[in-house]
Amino acid sequence: MDSKLQRVKLSDGHFIHALGYGTYKPQEVPNSETLEATKLAIDAGFRHIDTAYVYQVEEEVGQAIKSKIAEGRVRREDIFLTSKLWCTFHRPELVQHGLKTSLKKLGLDYVDLYIIHSPVSMKPGEELFPTDEQGKTLFDTGDICATWEAMEKCKDAGLAKSIGVSNFNRRQLEMILNKPGLKYKPVCNQVECHPYLNQSELLEFCKSKDIVMIGYAVLGSNSGKEWLNKDNPVLLEDPVLVALAQKHQRTPAQVALRYQLQRGVVALAKSFNKERLQENFQVFDFQLTPEDMKALDGLNRNIRYFPDSQFCHHPDSPF
Numbered sequence: 001m002d003s004k005l006q007r008v009k010l011s012d013g014h015f016i017h018a019l020g021y022g023t024y025k026p027q028e029v030p031n032s033e034t035l036e037a038t039k040l041a042i043d044a045g046f047r048h049i050d051t052a053y054v055y056q057v058e059e060e061v062g063q064a065i066k067s068k069i070a071e072g073r074v075r076r077e078d079i080f081l082t083s084k085l086w087c088t089f090h091r092p093e094l095v096q097h098g099l100k101t102s103l104k105k106l107g108l109d110y111v112d113l114y115i116i117h118s119p120v121s122m123k124p125g126e127e128l129f130p131t132d133e134q135g136k137t138l139f140d141t142g143d144i145c146a147t148w149e150a151m152e153k154c155k156d157a158g159l160a161k162s163i164g165v166s167n168f169n170r171r172q173l174e175m176i177l178n179k180p181g182l183k184y185k186p187v188c189n190q191v192e193c194h195p196y197l198n199q200s201e202l203l204e205f206c207k208s209k210d211i212v213m214i215g216y217a218v219l220g221s222n223s224g225k226e227w228l229n230k231d232n233p234v235l236l237e238d239p240v241l242v243a244l245a246q247k248h249q250r251t252p253a254q255v256a257l258r259y260q261l262q263r264g265v266v267a268l269a270k271s272f273n274k275e276r277l278q279e280n281f282q283v284f285d286f287q288l289t290p291e292d293m294k295a296l297d298g299l300n301r302n303i304r305y306f307p308d309s310q311f312c313h314h315p316d317s318p319f
């Protein structure tokens, strides 16, 4: 077991597990799948669980955690749970309400990490993706620094142990880092990250500021098909990845996960399948060589599986 790579220290002193279980699912998949899969993930060894208000599975994620606590398999403090502030809750007076709504759904008193899901603000209200009569997204004129100050208050209130951001570019991170009177800096930036979009420049910047990068779509995703560009190549079929998997007698998914861990990126992986879930957790007992890492670095080609088409017309769109 490579215990050195299993947990990463955050700038606020808390630790995050380097491998996390992702709970995003397409709408057509019943929520009961998330409940069962999250329980299987905990059984497989995952202790870091990533969810979000917008995934609409917080009830099931909370139920899965509580059932594993009731079974005596884990304690609440063994689990590192992340949820995310959705874009319709960016106004400072709504931030704590957004978090309390998530906590109520989860049935828990606190999350370990609460992150701003995206720098783009949308019109407050019940709708997750508010639109006008023409179907155009209704944005809000957000001040991300004011949202951040409200996030700081959530940490002070003990509702979130750590606070961070997601889908922020360097300029947006700098806006927060340079904010006058900053009380807590973001502990993380959760972004799409895989060999086809390795985010090396952003990673270097984050490391220089002691911000942990958390990668999503590390396996190339393919859930949420309505958001994905179907012309994109399938990451796990990439010949370099496949050859490295053969060399190490592993699977392409394990190599893709291990690649992130060795570069200091916390990796999320989602699966609803018991065998693949277990497979994804078996990444602490082999090592990629510097040459392997270089070959994987060479695959970078600016392919985004999440093109952010809904947000690209907003001035705060990060990409």
Ligand SMILES: NC(=O)c1ccc[n+]([C@@H]2O[C@H](COP(=O)([O-])OP(=O)(O)OC[C@H]3O[C@@H](n4cnc5c(N)ncnc54)[C@H](OP(=O)(O)O)[C@@H]3O)[C@@H](O)[C@H]2O)c1
Pocket (backbone or CB within 6 Å): 021, 022, 023, 024, 025, 050, 051, 117, 166, 167, 190, 191, 215, 216, 217, 218, 219, 220, 221, 222, 223, 236, 251, 253, 254, 268, 269, 270, 271, 272, 273, 276, 277, 279, 280, 306
């Ligand atoms: N912050 C953000 O904006 C953001 C955006 C997207 C995602 N996320 C988070 O990141 C998590 C992971 O991203 P993701 O769900 O998009 O994609 P992902 O983890 O890269 O890929 C998931 C897909 O890969 C398949 N898969 C899983 N393990 C596999 C294996 N060992 N071999 C072959 N295929 C495998 C899964 O299918 P099966 O289920 O059939 O195994 C699923 O279809 C999400 O669940 C969510 O928590 C955050």
